[in-house]
Amino acid sequence: MSHRNAPLSETGRLRLARCVVEDGWSLRRAAERFQVAVTTAARWASRYRELGPAGMVDRSSRPHHSPNQTPTRTERRIIKIRVLRRWGPARIGYQLGIHPSTVHRVLSRYGVAKLRWLDRPTGRVIRRIQTTGCGELVHIDVKKLGKIPAGGGWRMLGRAVGRANRQADKSSAVMTQYRNPRRGYHFLHTAIDAHSRLAYSELLSDERKETAAAFWRRADAWFTECGITVRKVLTDNGSCYRSHAFRDALGDIEHRRTRPYRPQTNGKVERFHRTLADEWAYARLYTSDAQRCEQFPIWLHAYNHHRGHTALGGQPPASRVPNLSGQYT
Known part of the structure; x- marks a missing residue:
């Protein structure tokens, strides 16, 4: 997908390529006319000669080979630990000696459900209640x-007072006359x-x-x-x-x-x-x-x-x- 500052859209590329291939313009003249580099003009003209108008679309930037990609065996171990133990990327990474970001990419690539979507005891995806309007539920x-209590509780007066109040709640009616009432x-x-x-x-x-x-x-x-x-x-x-x-x-x-x-x-x-x-x-x-x-x-x-x-x-x-x-x- 072209970025917003790209000088050529798919239509602009096609016009440039036709000027070079069909109208006989030089690469330099076409580059000046469409405000791009000469190498860019040569690339689109070459693709037009090879593929025609279909060659003007964006191509994937994904490499043909990824020699440093995580081995399939390691990916399977990551998925297995996630499914059985429901650990996060950091803990899985420490267990396998892999950086947590690598674990996160593997989990994302395979579409594994996020932990916040799961019920921890069962591992099932939580079904969230969705409503379409007010009053539906x-x-x-x-x-x-x-x-x-009067004067403040343990958060204000300290835990010693809080323990005294708790004991007062558990004491008999005779003792409460000397302590804080229930x-x-x-x-x-x-x-x-x-x-x-x-x-x-x-x-x-x-x-x-x-x-x-x-x-x-x-x-x-x-x-x-x-x-x-x-x-x-x-x-x-x-x-x-x-x-x-x-x-x-x-x-x-x-x-x-x-x-x-x-x-x-x-x-x-x-x-x-x-x-x-x-x-x-x-x-x-x-x-x-x-x-x-x-x-x-x-x-x-x-x-x-x-x-x-x-x-x-x-x-x-x-x-x-x-x-x-x-x-x-």
């Missing part, structure tokens, strides 16, 4: 988050649209069936306000999602469940919870649980409307929702 899950947990219920990654999340007190059902009703109403009609919901096999209360809350929406012990199937909401922990829950040293809770809706708004998402080409989730602001209604 919504992932739902719950994350358990420990509350922060702090408890927040249960972070989240619903995230698979296509746009737009998320609705709440900090609730438990993960019972009534709580999960009420959360979904509010989440469904919020998605409707955003112009998203939910058609399918994906959850794990938690008891709250297998309840009649949650089934009634879904109504006509199709309910799908992940296979047991396969959290990867619900990976979009799992990844959201990891991002949430990194960028909100543990992003700074909070002095109280209330202070962290106050920052949650602020962070969630930034996630939906301002934070760039790598799966969306650096755009925020709101950019994939048509008319989210409602200015064109």
Whole structure:
């Protein structure tokens, strides 16, 4: 393929060659007319005499012989180790005494699946859920988050205080009057649209069936306000999602469940919870649980409307929702 600054396209080469071969121009005159070297004019004229117009197309730059190419026996060993042990290029290279870049080229040449595409225990290629529009599938899950004691937790006050708080949680009611009282947990219920990654999340007190059902009703109403009609919901096999209360809350929406012990199937909401922990829950040293809770809706708004998402080409989730602001209604 010609580079963008090439002076001759296929049509220009054909014109040059015909001027030399058919019209009798000298190589120097043709080279000056088409602003190329004399050797270039001679090359295209020679190919035209030999092959005609078909000789004006680009040829492959691949060499006819590669004496330094990795031996077939070594390539087979690389593929065997990759398939059986699922190692990366660096580790395979150290094992065989080959540079990792060579291993990478061999794996690419044979089209071996990348490690991030594979399920490590089975070696099978992961089937990723692809959606074509908003509301086609919504992932739902719950994350358990420990509350922060007054004055800050171990991240602020040190591990000695953290161990004391842990012992306080395990001690009897008599001992707790001399130590910090039981702090408890927040249960972070989240619903995230698979296509746009737009998320609705709440900090609730438990993960019972009534709580999960009420959360979904509010989440469904919020998605409707955003112009998203939910058609399918994906959850794990938690008891709250297998309840009649949650089934009634879904109504006509199709309910799908992940296979047991396969959290990867619900990976979009799992990844959201990891991002949430990194960028909100543990992003700074909070002095109280209330202070962290106050920052949650602020962070969630930034996630939906301002934070760039790598799966969306650096755009925020709101950019994939048509008319989210409602200015064109």
